[in-house]
Amino acid sequence: MLSLLVSEQIRQADAFTIANEPVSSVDLMERASKAFVGWFINHFPDKQTAISFYCGTGNNGGDGLAIARLLKEHHYKNINIKIARFSDKASADFNINLSRLKQTEIALSEIQKNDELPEENATIIIDALLGSGLNKPLTGDYERLVNHINSLNKTIVAVDVPTGFFSEGEVQADAVAIKADLVITFQQPKINFLLPESGPYIRCWEAVNIGINEQFIQSLNSPYQFIGEKDIRGILKPRHHFSNKGTYGHALIIAGQAQTMGAALLSAAAAAHAGAGLTTACVPESGLTALNSYLPEIMAIVRSENKIPDIEWDKFSAIAVGPGLGKSKDAAILLLTLVKRHKNPLVIDADALNLLAADKILLQKLPAGSILTPHMKEFDRLFGAHKNWWTRLQTGMQRAREYNIYIVLKNDYTITISPEGKCYFNSTSNPAMASGGMGDVLTGVIAALLAQKYSPLDACLAGVYIHGKAGDELALPNRLNVVLPGKLTSQLPVTMAKLMA
Structure with a gap:
């Protein structure tokens, strides 16, 4: 580094x-x-x-x-x-x-x-x-x-x-x-x-x-570090003979509602393409057909309105929550239940971040090593308004240490802030990736790496780098002005294979 x-x-x-x-x-x-x-x-x-x-x-x-x-x-x-x-x-x-x-x-x-x-x-x-x-x-x-x-x-x-x-x-x-x-x-x-x-x-x-x-x-x-390709090559673990789907973990993505199933589909697809051995999406009943049509490899847990599904939380190697989830009372109860019953690190994004911002006590109860992936506005909702990015870095280091969490602050040079008070700047990504749904893909990638037993820090660093690198490989050689998140998910295993070669 x-x-x-x-x-x-x-x-x-x-x-x-x-x-x-x-x-x-x-x-x-x-x-x-x-x-x-x-x-x-x-x-x-x-x-x-x-x-x-x-x-x-x-x-x-x-x-x-x-x-x-x-x-x-x-x-x-x-x-x-x-x-x-x-x-x-x-x-x-x-x-x-x-x-x-x-x-x-x-x-x-x-x-x-x-x-x-x-x-x-x-x-x-x-x-x-x-x-x-x-x-x-x-x-x-x-x-x-x-x-x-x-x-x-x-x-x-x-x-x-x-x-x-x-x-x-x-x-x-x-x-x-x-x-x-x-x-x-x-x-x-x-x-x-x-x-x-x-x-x-x-x-x-x-x-x-x-x-x-x-x-x-x-x-x-x-405390400030810049991450390059050599660092990520040192983190990634190639697949070996005689491994199986169980070797690479089971990721659960809790996401989506009737109007925002796209976020759930992108996040779950990213988890599958980034190498989780099994991927399950917890989605509303109205989204089941869309899920099966989009990627049949993804299993489903169906959520009914006004009813929290009975989930065996401990059977999942990694859980991500938030993309398109909404901020309803049901969503808040589901997040509360998850935090109470699952003791391993969580990946928390989008609407789940906004629910945390409304319940600071719940924020303090997150499992150690959990990963929050806010953009600037979500960060400020969680930790207070800031006039500039330098003060966000200082607040991020303080809060990561205080809550024993990782904060992935999304930006051109996305910053992973660790509980040890380090800020790791990512060196990949490009403006063509400024498209709705990219954050949902990143959540899925990080969850997949956690499921594969990467440490929370390595999952953040490698996830952010791979996500940006896949976008670079699509946009830069082809001079694309826009890279859509769905295309990027398909590029993930190609990018990872190159880095592991």
């Missing part, structure tokens, strides 16, 4: 690398700039393109100066640099790179405080004004310059972090920051890149390795 660091930890990791590699700070800056340039020239190969650098006088500006010099060495013809001299301070590495730059023929100018801002004819703007570590909103000349750059309608590439955007912490809705088409960031994504507040400021990002000491990074024990 890739540990994601806050700004202070990044500085510690840089300092450790400098001291123990050993390497000078300006040489580490050169290495970072070369990594940036290596990615840049492969994606912007036209060496006649006019490129304008806006550099501050700190280390981010020093990166910008080094990148400009290196691009010149790669025969980019039309480069100019504008240095924002808004104070008398400059870092030592900035000054070294400025001295090196002056040995080239790159055009260089300065913007002083209160200067009229220059016209801009370049096609690409490189933002190297301010890097990570910013902890207060932009004001004065920086605010004015950033607003000016955003107004130019140019392709903007930011070095490490867009100027004005916080690497971590609360991002205000009206924050003044560079709106970058691309961020080429060093070593790892910054935590706020993975939260929705980054949307207006970062169209896409790419992390380039600059050789920071990985052992030291891991020793910092960051």
Whole structure:
């Protein structure tokens, strides 16, 4: 897993690398700039393109100066640099790179405080004004310059972090920051890149390795982790000869009502396709024909109105509840009965989350290790209103620890929050998956993995990754704008087989 660091930890990791590699700070800056340039020239190969650098006088500006010099060495013809001299301070590495730059023929100018801002004819703007570590909103000349750059309608590439955007912490809705088409960031994504507040400021990002000491990074024990394919390959368990349906568990999906049987069908189908040896759906009597027609492999327990079915709870390896269940009195009694009688971890989604939000005492009685899968609004109903995603993370860590549960907070980079206070960001999925029913499929996948005796944490991490990866395999090669949940369920075993190969 890739540990994601806050700004202070990044500085510690840089300092450790400098001291123990050993390497000078300006040489580490050169290495970072070369990594940036290596990615840049492969994606912007036209060496006649006019490129304008806006550099501050700190280390981010020093990166910008080094990148400009290196691009010149790669025969980019039309480069100019504008240095924002808004104070008398400059870092030592900035000054070294400025001295090196002056040995080239790159055009260089300065913007002083209160200067009229220059016209801009370049096609690409490189933002190297301010890097990570910013902890207060932009004001004065920086605010004015950033607003000016955003107004130019140019392709903007930011070095490490867009100027004005916080690497971590609360991002205000009206924050003044560079709106970058691309961020080429060093070593790892910054935590706020993975939260929705980054949307207006970062169209896409790419992390380039600059050789920071990985052992030291891991020793910092960051609560924030980024999950990749290698991690999931290490979790998944291939099927073996002489196994049978009993080997892979029995999943029960309690879901659906007359008007929302689709949610039950998708969730149960996902459980079957994700490998549960047996899948049973507890559905209303009116949905039985639909269930049998949709996937005859799924067994049924029929719910009658005003009557809780007699269920042998202990015969199921995993139970998921909520998709399309409704919020009726009967649904509430069914959920209460389940929580009282089943002592193994539950997967709780959709309407069952809203029932929990209305009964906080029941929330406190969930079996240890249960998995809640809310989207943003469901999370806020459960745990209170939040103004931003950073505070949701902090609340999620607190509540997961308090209730001994896992919270799968759905998002572009869906976040699994563990009782140990860790936040695991998923690296798969795409906008084509923004379609009703996708959450129901995810619930079924996680339930199937629980049924197969994966730990709750592994079921969350692998379930979320596989779900997103299946969507990627459908959408990206085929350039699909929309992936429907029903199609994704059929892709699940294909995706899992590839990961287990």
